[in-house]
Every structure is written in structure tokens, then in C-alpha cells.
Amino acid sequence: MLQPRKKLSKRDIKEDPLVTAYGNAQRWFQNHSKVINIAVIAVIAISVLSVLMARSKRQAELRAEGQLGIVEQYYHFGQYDHAINELTRIINTFSGTRAAGKAAFFAANAYFELHDYDNAERYFRLYADDYGQIDFFTSSSLAGIAACLEHRADDAGAADFYEKAARKFPKLYLAPYQLKNAARCYTKIGQLHKAKALYELIHDKYQDTPVARETEILMGLVS
Structure with a gap:
């Protein structure tokens, strides 16, 4: 026979764990609703700002790439002074973009062609230190720094940067040539032991390259 269902008293309801927890939660939200609303608004604002910043960066990148494509023509036709003016404008206007990094690399090479080795080194360092998204450009920038130092008769510094370029990017086809320069x-x-070690490295690791065949003669000169 079914037992009659016990009627819950107000005290029983009040002492029910679920009811108590719900009541506590409700009171907590009421007491902290202002803080919660501010936090929610802040999260939404940060999300919207992140989207807008990402969109702005993409738009800046596209504009910079478009302008760089035009300026590169001046560089390739040997109009280095005009190219430098436009390249530095891109660097300053679109700082931090991939295109600004490319502009720094081309500016460095343009200055080098004009025998302005101080500014060439400055922009090679700018690319290597602040950008460096493209391995070929980074390797070439390190070697460019070396070439600038060599033109200023800092052969020790040049050797260090040529070697650094090769060892940092050993798989690039430039590596054995950079080791040879180092x-x-x-x-x-007069550091013939270091020179010999690098010639041996070229001979052993890059034996299929034209440079490796030259090292057999060069090793004899430093032995």
C-alpha cells in the first residue's frame, strides 16, 4: 500500500541543499551584478578591439605591399636615391609589417650600391634584428653587415658575421659562399686555423657545390 507523501514544511525547503545553494548564488549575483556586467563588457570590448586591430594590420599590410611593388621598380632600374626615399617612407609609415621589413632590406642594398656602408649596415641590422621573417633575407642581411664591416677594414667583425649567416641557415645555397668569405x-x-676549419667544413658538408672544389686549393694556402 502506498504511503501518503510527506508535505514539506517551510523549514524543510529552507534547509534543502539545492535550494540553499540557489539562494546563495542568487544573492551573490545580485550583490556583484555591477562588477560582473563591467567584466562582461570588458571582455566584449577586448574581443572587438582585437578583431579591429587584426583587420587594420591586414589592411596596412596590403597597402604597404602595393606601394612596395611600385618602389621595387626604381630599385631594379638602379634609381637608388629615389628608391631609398620611398622605401624609408614605407618603413616609417608601415612599421612592423612584413612589407616594411622587405623595404628595409631593399634600402640596405640600395645604400650598399651607393657605397654608403654606414646606412647600409643600419638597415641590414634593422631587418635582421626587428623583422627576419624570410630566411633568405635574414641570411643576406647578416652577410650584408659582414660586407659593410669588411669595407671598413673590420675583417674580424666581417668574419664573425659571414660565419654567423652560414651557421644560422646552413641549408640555404648561400651558406658555403658565406663560409668561404668568412x-x-x-x-x-692571420687566424689560419679558423680559415682552414671552415674550408674543411665546406669540403665535407657542401662537396657538391662549386665552392667545395675551390677549397682544395685554398686549404693548401692556409696549411
Whole structure:
């Protein structure tokens, strides 16, 4: 036989754990509703701001790339002074974009062609230190710094940067040529053991390259 269902008293309802928890939660939300609303608004604002910033960066990148494409024509036709003016404008206007990094690399090469090795080194360093998204450009920038130092008769510094460029990007086809340049600079300052070690590295690791065949003769000169 079914037992009659017990009627819950107000005290029983009040002592029910679920009811108590719900009541506590409700009171907590009422007491902190202002803080919660501010937090929610802040999260939404940050999300919207992030989307807007990402969109703005994409638009800046597209504008910079478009302008860079035009300026590159001046560079390739040897109009280096005009190219430098436009390239530095892109660097300053669109700082932090991939296109600004490319502009820094081209500006460095343009200055180098004009034999302005101080500014060439400055922009090679700008690319290597602040951008460096493209391995080929980074490797070439490090070697560019080395070439600028070599033109100023800092053969020790040049050797260091040529070697750094090769060791940082050993799989690039530039690597054995950069090692050869480093070895040449070490030879000029009398560090023949370092030069020989690099020639041996070229001979062993890059034996299928044209540079490797030259090292057999060069090793004899530093032994």
C-alpha cells in the first residue's frame, strides 16, 4: 500500500541543499551584478578591439605591399636615391609589417650600391634584428653587415658575421659562399686555423657545390 507523501514544511525547503545553494548564488549575483556586467563588457570590448586591430594590420599590410611593388621598380632600374626615399617612407609609415621589413632590406642594398656602408649596415641590422621573417633575407642581411664591416677594414667583425649567416641557415645555397668569405677574412687577420676549419667544413658538408672544389686549393694556402 502506498504511503501518503510527506508535505514539506517551510523549514524543510529552507534547509534543502539545492535550494540553499540557489539562494546563495542568487544573492551573490545580485550583490556583484555591477562588477560582473563591467567584466562582461570588458571582455566584449577586448574581443572587438582585437578583431579591429587584426583587420587594420591586414589592411596596412596590403597597402604597404602595393606601394612596395611600385618602389621595387626604381630599385631594379638602379634609381637608388629615389628608391631609398620611398622605401624609408614605407618603413616609417608601415612599421612592423612584413612589407616594411622587405623595404628595409631593399634600402640596405640600395645604400650598399651607393657605397654608403654606414646606412647600409643600419638597415641590414634593422631587418635582421626587428623583422627576419624570410630566411633568405635574414641570411643576406647578416652577410650584408659582414660586407659593410669588411669595407671598413673590420675583417674580424666581417668574419664573425659571414660565419654567423652560414651557421644560422646552413641549408640555404648561400651558406658555403658565406663560409668561404668568412675563411677569407680569417686569413686576412692571420687566424689560419679558423680559415682552414671552415674550408674543411665546406669540403665535407657542401662537396657538391662549386665552392667545395675551390677549397682544395685554398686549404693548401692556409696549411
